[in-house]
Amino acid sequence: MRRVVADPAFPPDPGGVLTIGSEQIEALAARRLTASHRRIAAYLREAAASDVGTASDTALHEHVVISDRVGRHLGLAGEAAQCRWALLMLLSQGRIAGHEPTRAYLAQDGDSPDGHLRRLFDLTIAAMGEARDARGPHR
Template identity: 35%
Template sequence: MRRERLLGRSLFREHADVEVERAGPWLVPVGQATDAPERIFSLVGDRPAVVVWSCDAGEPALYRHLRSLNLVQIPVWAAAGASTPPENGVEAPAETVLFRHWDPRVLGALMPVLDAGQFIRIVGPASEITYWAEDYGGLKRVIADPDWRGAGGGLLSIRGEQIALLGDRRVQASRRRIMNFLRTSVPEHASSRSDSELYQDVVRYEASARAVGLSSERSFGKWAHLMAMSGEAIAVRDGSAHRYLTTAPGHPDDKLEMLIAEMIAVGRRAEQGA
């Protein structure tokens, strides 16, 4: 922030790791200079790292509130990375984890699944929260009702059924990102498809990707590209690509990268020999 001549306070102040504290998040008042918003966005670039809070109660009140949101309680199974609870039906204890309330993607996914008490707990003394959640409909404004009563203290807690809803919303967002990628990378295929048709394509490509062991969104997107380019021939079960991904040693995500690199190399050799 020194480069952009901005003053701010770390929301991780007194963190045991100085580098973690330095890396943010920070509360940066936009009223410190007329061009502060421009400088903030210049510093952030295209990273999803800006949430704008309006708080008539003043900066000290907002700072205390945001510091109180740094942690959240979620079920242990969710903290371990699962999207659904264990099948034994036993209510799992909660675990305290970091809450990235400064990330527009997190707020874009989370805010619609909250109940009234949770919603008020996040808004706190603010009158408005604004953020750009590209994967969840773009610009979002959360406006506080003047009649709301202040929420009590304590950690924000997210319930198991809300975690499941978050998982559904993130899957939808991932599929929309892959749709946008296909419209750019394979326009000859995507331009002839309606949003509904392309969405169904992406769902089908995703199922095919999982069938060969792929697991990351990055791999899903690349597999979707190959599926669209090949008319889905890449997924033929007795084909060389399917055999390589499902039987050769190594993780399928890594093998897909090597497969694509080899396909590019073959294409270049063919061009040079033409």
């Protein structure tokens, strides 16, 4: 076991059972969400560099926050699904949020919205590869 010397700037140990209040839980949740949004923005900068272009961090953050809100409303829970959704929102300029066939697909039974979105991505990537192969080599 390792021991760490307490920082003298910390308040004294009150003793007793450790308690975490609702304010602390809310602060932790907010930090987790902020960190998630940063990772999603970094994913977009890498996966869609030409579409993100020189967008400011603030503009990209606003996109991620809106995308996250819409994604959660659609039932998306995991960060990977939120990354995929943010990319679709970016590439469609937000129009996918109102695309009823997509919304219905994500809501259908048989899998979670995250699973449906992963499947949609897999199918889209496969179709893009087939289209690229059909066009032949670039000249």
